Amino acid sequence: MTDLSNDKAVQAVKNTKIQKKDEFFVVDSPIDEPVTETHAADMIPEKDVTQEMLTGSSANANAWLMYGGGYEQQRHTSADTITPENVDGLELEYLFQTGTGSGELEGSPVVVPGDPPVMYQTNGPNHVKALNARTGDVLWSYTYANPNNIRPCCGLNNRGVAVYQDKVYMTTLDANLVALDRYTGEQQWSYNSGDPAKGYSNTEAPVVYDGKVIMGSAGGEFGVRGYVDAVDAESGEQVWRRWTVPEDQWIDDSWQNGAATVWMTPSIDPQSDTIYAPTGNPGPDVWAGVRPGLNPYSDGTLAINSSDGSVEWHYNESPHDWWDYDSPSPPIIFDEEVRGSERRLVMSAGKVGWLFTMDAENGQLMERSEAFGQMLNTFDLPPAELEDSPWIMPSADGGAEWNPVSYDPNSRTAFVKAMNYPSKFQWDREEYEEGRLYLGGGFTVAPEMDDADYPSEDDWNRKLGVMSAVDPISGEVKWRDWYDEYSMGGSMTTASGLVFTGNGSGEFIAYDVESGERLWQFNLGASVNASPVSWYDPGTEKQYVAVQAGGGGLRSHKTGDAVAVFSMEA
Amino acid sequence: MEDSNIQEVSIGEEERRDFLKLLGLTGSVGAASQFSLSDIRSALGSGTSSELAAMGEAIRADLTGTVDADVLANSMTGVATAVETLPDVRAAGFPAEEATPYQELTEPAWEAYRHLSDIGFFASAEEHLPAYTSEGLATTTEELVRAEPLTATLSEAGFSEQEITATVASVTSQQELLKHWVPASDLPADINEFDPANVGPLHKRAAGGALLWIDGLDDHLWRNKVLVSEQMYDQGVQHTKTMLGGLHLMTAAAHDIAGAGEFDDAHLAAGLAGGAAIMIAGQENMAGDVYRITDEMRADGGF
Numbered sequence: 001m002t003d004l005s006n007d008k009a010v011q012a013v014k015n016t017k018i019q020k021k022d023e024f025f026v027v028d029s030p031i032d033e034p035v036t037e038t039h040a041a042d043m044i045p046e047k048d049v050t051q052e053m054l055t056g057s058s059a060n061a062n063a064w065l066m067y068g069g070g071y072e073q074q075r076h077t078s079a080d081t082i083t084p085e086n087v088d089g090l091e092l093e094y095l096f097q098t099g100t101g102s103g104e105l106e107g108s109p110v111v112v113p114g115d116p117p118v119m120y121q122t123n124g125p126n127h128v129k130a131l132n133a134r135t136g137d138v139l140w141s142y143t144y145a146n147p148n149n150i151r152p153c154c155g156l157n158n159r160g161v162a163v164y165q166d167k168v169y170m171t172t173l174d175a176n177l178v179a180l181d182r183y184t185g186e187q188q189w190s191y192n193s194g195d196p197a198k199g200y201s202n203t204e205a206p207v208v209y210d211g212k213v214i215m216g217s218a219g220g221e222f223g224v225r226g227y228v229d230a231v232d233a234e235s236g237e238q239v240w241r242r243w244t245v246p247e248d249q250w251i252d253d254s255w256q257n258g259a260a261t262v263w264m265t266p267s268i269d270p271q272s273d274t275i276y277a278p279t280g281n282p283g284p285d286v287w288a289g290v291r292p293g294l295n296p297y298s299d300g301t302l303a304i305n306s307s308d309g310s311v312e313w314h315y316n317e318s319p320h321d322w323w324d325y326d327s328p329s330p331p332i333i334f335d336e337e338v339r340g341s342e343r344r345l346v347m348s349a350g351k352v353g354w355l356f357t358m359d360a361e362n363g364q365l366m367e368r369s370e371a372f373g374q375m376l377n378t379f380d381l382p383p384a385e386l387e388d389s390p391w392i393m394p395s396a397d398g399g400a401e402w403n404p405v406s407y408d409p410n411s412r413t414a415f416v417k418a419m420n421y422p423s424k425f426q427w428d429r430e431e432y433e434e435g436r437l438y439l440g441g442g443f444t445v446a447p448e449m450d451d452a453d454y455p456s457e458d459d460w461n462r463k464l465g466v467m468s469a470v471d472p473i474s475g476e477v478k479w480r481d482w483y484d485e486y487s488m489g490g491s492m493t494t495a496s497g498l499v500f501t502g503n504g505s506g507e508f509i510a511y512d513v514e515s516g517e518r519l520w521q522f523n524l525g526a527s528v529n530a531s532p533v534s535w536y537d538p539g540t541e542k543q544y545v546a547v548q549a550g551g552g553g554l555r556s557h558k559t560g561d562a563v564a565v566f567s568m569e570a
Numbered sequence: 571m572e573d574s575n576i577q578e579v580s581i582g583e584e585e586r587r588d589f590l591k592l593l594g595l596t597g598s599v600g601a602a603s604q605f606s607l608s609d610i611r612s613a614l615g616s617g618t619s620s621e622l623a624a625m626g627e628a629i630r631a632d633l634t635g636t637v638d639a640d641v642l643a644n645s646m647t648g649v650a651t652a653v654e655t656l657p658d659v660r661a662a663g664f665p666a667e668e669a670t671p672y673q674e675l676t677e678p679a680w681e682a683y684r685h686l687s688d689i690g691f692f693a694s695a696e697e698h699l700p701a702y703t704s705e706g707l708a709t710t711t712e713e714l715v716r717a718e719p720l721t722a723t724l725s726e727a728g729f730s731e732q733e734i735t736a737t738v739a740s741v742t743s744q745q746e747l748l749k750h751w752v753p754a755s756d757l758p759a760d761i762n763e764f765d766p767a768n769v770g771p772l773h774k775r776a777a778g779g780a781l782l783w784i785d786g787l788d789d790h791l792w793r794n795k796v797l798v799s800e801q802m803y804d805q806g807v808q809h810t811k812t813m814l815g816g817l818h819l820m821t822a823a824a825h826d827i828a829g830a831g832e833f834d835d836a837h838l839a840a841g842l843a844g845g846a847a848i849m850i851a852g853q854e855n856m857a858g859d860v861y862r863i864t865d866e867m868r869a870d871g872g873f
Contacts, residue, residue, distance in 0.1 A: 223765075249782065251770045251774065251775050251778040251779060251782070252768065252769065252770030252771075252774060252775075252778075253765075253767070253768035253769075253770075254768050254769055254770065255768075256765065256768045257765065257768055287750070288750075289750040289751045289752065289775075290754070290757070290769045290775070291769075292775045292776070292778060292779025292780075292782065292853065293778070293779050293782030293783065293786070294782060294783065294786045294790075294861070315793065318862070319786075319790075319857065319861045319862065320857050320861070362667060363793060364667070364792065364793050364795070365793055365794050365795070365796055365797065366796065367796060367871075368796070368797060368868070370865070371865065375864075375865065378864055379858070379862045379864060381747060381750075381854075381858075383746065384749065384750075427750055
């Protein structure tokens with residue numbers, strides 16, 4: 001493995017001072033300029049990633065070219081070397097340690113095919129490495145120069161990059177987008193999308209389509225106004241902006257603080273040139289009395305024309321939300337035969353606790369699934385005092401949280417990993433302090449409380465996470481596996497009938513998609529709060545599965561700094 | 571049309587008890603089925619709130635000369651037509667994709683809203699009217715019951731006597747929630763990264779919010795047809811009518827400022843505060859009964 005002890009980019013992250021202040025973080029970065037460290041960059045095959053390659057990413061067993069595997073974000077690999085029959089022989093190929101310190105590993109690597117294939121791996125705060133995907137050797141590393149005292153609300157993670165032509169794109173904690181030379185790691189340009197002083201930040205993986213980088217922002221806890229930006233992939237200039245709070249459907253000027261941020265990666269349908277953006281909570285989070293009406297386009301899926309940013313439709317999973325029920329989990333585009341005809345559909349798993357299946361063309365709801373976790377007093381409105389609140393499930397964490405769902409088209413099954421514990425909520429117009437985030441109220445989650453008067457075990461089974469297999473057409477939950485610890489991050493399916501995911505206890509598991517039987521597992525010693533990816537390497541004739549294990553985010557059980565890569569020979 | 575038997579705004583037994591309790595009356599004013607405002611008015615006896623009278627006087631002073639009587643009269647006529655049309659809209663079933671029958675119902679109401687906003691009506695109302703504390707709500711409701719000339723205008727808008735009673739009594743269904751609706755002027759001034767100046771005055775939020783929820787029915791009913799039951803749809807129609815009633819009361823009171831002078835100052839204040847409370851209760855009920863759909867409520871739709 002590469003010696004990182006003198007890597008300036010790695011050291012910059014290690015020396016970043018992080019102060020946790022209540023629910024958010026103050027970051028003090030030691031660098032004023034971006035830092036790139038070159039190790040063996042000349043090993044990177046100089047073959048640009050084309051639009052054709054991106055469009056074909058889902059079907060290309062040798063690649064994982066974007067966050068969700070392909071534009072449809074099914075997180076489904078067509079590689080089929082690893083099967084239910086042989087997965088018990090899956091072995092650790094290498095365990096790469098980031099060297100940047102413990103935690104903040106919520107990302108999905110991107111793998112560009114070649115000889116060798118190159119993995120672009122990120123972790124917080126805003127650190128990227130190019131790795132030889134066969135060996136884990138570092139080819140270059142890069143750390144972004146965040147300004148001091150920025151305030152991302154919910155962790156310093158970074159969930160991944162986008163690649164296109166000769167560039168790598170990453171969003172930053174101060175709401176910028178940077179383009180790096182994919183072959184050298186040198187920063188090419190930076191695009192400023194939002195003012196971090198107003199609370200804008202970003203941790204999502206961007207996505208490139210038709211020469212444009214598509215990105216949103218975080219900041220919904222600070223009263224920002226959400227947006228989706230299309231940025232010219234070559235020049236870094238803005239092509240269009242779609243504000244996600246429509247002025248004419250909010251009362252007075254409440255739209256200015258209406259949030260509805262897009263803080264996870266949108267999906268894109270190349271057949272219709274439509275972007276499906278997952279939208280977050282309306283602002284303020286908990287006190288809806290100051291923002292009457294349905295609060296479009298929050299808490300759901302926003303369909304946008306990729307050419308000009310015009311809105312095509314919106315589905316809201318929690319109208320006039322009081323419970324912080326964002327819907328950040330990326331929508332999945334899929335085709336299924338329904339009543340004898342093939343339909344183009346979009347599914348979305350929300351923090352509200354159901355999987356919604358919609359017509360991709362117009363957003364009409366086709367089915368809402370059974371609840372994938374437990375429900376309790378759902379939609380009870382917050383009282384003025386916390387002690388008067390009933391326990392409510394899903395909690396303010398969800399539900400599906402940001403965890404990306406995966407889909408297996410062969411068994412027609414979506415895999416939703418969700419949080420499973422109750423919250424109490426209150427609205428409070430007076431409880432705030434200068435410098436604190438503004439929710440318009442408050443909430444707590446049961447596992448974080450001392451001396452909690454929990455609901456009965458009939459109402460809440462004390463399991464903090466759950467992996468569910470859901471039929472998006474019938475809405476049936478086919479099977480569940482309950483987890484003891486917080487469980488963030490997503491899953492990945494294979495063409496051979498496996499679904500991989502990890503949990504807060506550090507278990508990385510391969511399930512049979514049909515039965516839910518655990519066919520293989522490996523304990524990585526740190527919470528798997530990230531989402532696995534897979535690719536086949538013709539040069540080694542092996543299928544690889546990679547996942548980060550290091551925890552990260554607000555709910556993390558055990559931190560670490562590992563990127564684990566497993567393999568199986570064909 | 572689909573079977574429907576609860577399109578009229580009605581009052582339940584629990585709501586009747588809560589209403590009487592709010593007014594400080596015992597439960598001797600008839601069962602829900604025969605319960606009327608005139609009975610309650612008799613039980614309350616005469617009297618008026620000097621506090622509300624002072625508030626009404628101040629609002630009248632602020633706005634005299636600014637209110638366009640024609641705009642508001644046209645709006646009230648339009649709202650009455652909307653109330654009359656509502657059963658037909660319901661009878662047509664779930665709206666088709668991109669159809670806007672409910673948005674068409676609210677167009678006249680939006681006219682009044684825009685005019686009142688333009689002349690500073692909502693700012694004046696918020697400045698002078700009481701917050702929805704338990705005490706403030708009781709005073710407002712009591713005065714609204716006594717404001718017979720004002721509530722009687724609802725009959726011109728197509729409300730039956732029983733529906734007028736139920737509309738006024740609807741504020742009791744969401745007493746706790748009404749406390750969430752604080753005046754914008756009571757917001758703390760220096761909230762970090764949130765500007766209270768962007769929040770509309772309380773009564774503007776009440777009226778605008780009510781109209782947004784009604785407008786939203788077009789899309790919600792079509793988009794969520796697999797979840798929305800006929801019963802939920804009927805409840806949505808009830809809440810729509812209640813909110814239109816609340817808006818009509820507010821508009822009628824504002825119209826009086828233009829010169830008719832039919833309502834005394836206390837009744838004026840009660841019409842504005844009470845109308846807004848009715849619209850708030852209506853939208854909270856609409857959200858809970860029609861828009862936020864639990865598994866227990868949902869229709870058995872889907873593929």
